[in-house]
Amino acid sequence: MVNCMVIDAPTAEQSRLIAGLYRAQGWRQACDDDSPQWIRKLVAGSHCFVVALEGEEIVGMGRAISDGISDAYIQDLTVRSNCRNQGIGGKILRTILERLHADGLRWIGLIAEPGSSNLYRHAGFREMPAAVPMLMIRES
Numbered sequence: 001m002v003n004c005m006v007i008d009a010p011t012a013e014q015s016r017l018i019a020g021l022y023r024a025q026g027w028r029q030a031c032d033d034d035s036p037q038w039i040r041k042l043v044a045g046s047h048c049f050v051v052a053l054e055g056e057e058i059v060g061m062g063r064a065i066s067d068g069i070s071d072a073y074i075q076d077l078t079v080r081s082n083c084r085n086q087g088i089g090g091k092i093l094r095t096i097l098e099r100l101h102a103d104g105l106r107w108i109g110l111i112a113e114p115g116s117s118n119l120y121r122h123a124g125f126r127e128m129p130a131a132v133p134m135l136m137i138r139e140s
Contacts, residue, residue, distance in 0.1 A: 002059060002088050004052050004095040007043060014051065015039035017058040025078045047072055048099040052079065052088050059083040062092040064100055064108070072100050074110035089119050097123065 010018060018039050043049040047068065052060035060079035066072035074096060079088045100108055111133045112120050 002052050002054050002083075002086070002091060004050050004091045006048050006050055006095065006099060008049075010039055010043055010049075010051075014058060018043075018051070018061055021058070021061055021078055021080065022076075024081065025076075027076065027078075046075070047103070047105075048096060050092050050095045050099075052092050054083070060088045060092050062089075062096050064096050066100070066103075066105055068103065068105075070105075071107040071109065072105045074108065089116075090122065093119065093123050 007014065043063075045065075046063040047066035049063040050061060051058045060077075060083065062077035063075050064072045065075045074093070077089060077092055077096075079086075079092070097108070108125075109128070110120065110125065112125075
């Protein structure tokens with residue numbers, strides 16, 4: 001049984017597991033700083049951060065960023081590869097959306113990765129006509 005919960009301050013073990021999810025998804029490299037302090041800052045800087053737990057093991061996570069007033073963005077959502085196609089991503093997404101709606105946020109955006117759009121469509125998301133996702137990454 002997988003349960004989802006919002007966390008505000010991850011433990012060192014939770015931080016380690018969250019960092020592993022980021023690396024497995026390709027969002028972080030082994031050389032990047034994924035110390036417990038970095039993960040705690042990431043969680044604290046999010047509007048909400050949700051983990052999917054199977055027992056004590058984190059098998060997925062998602063987060064939203066927002067100004068808390070006008071809009072929000074689903075920033076990251078991933079499930080451990082061996083736990084996919086079991087509805088866990090949908091549970092994480094529902095938990096995030098419930099929190100955002102409870103906080104009065106109605107405009108919620110995201111950029112879906114290839115192959116994930118059905119998850120978001122089932123939750124009520126639609127493609128934005130005439131919108132072009134853009135990205136800037138500055139090398140340090």
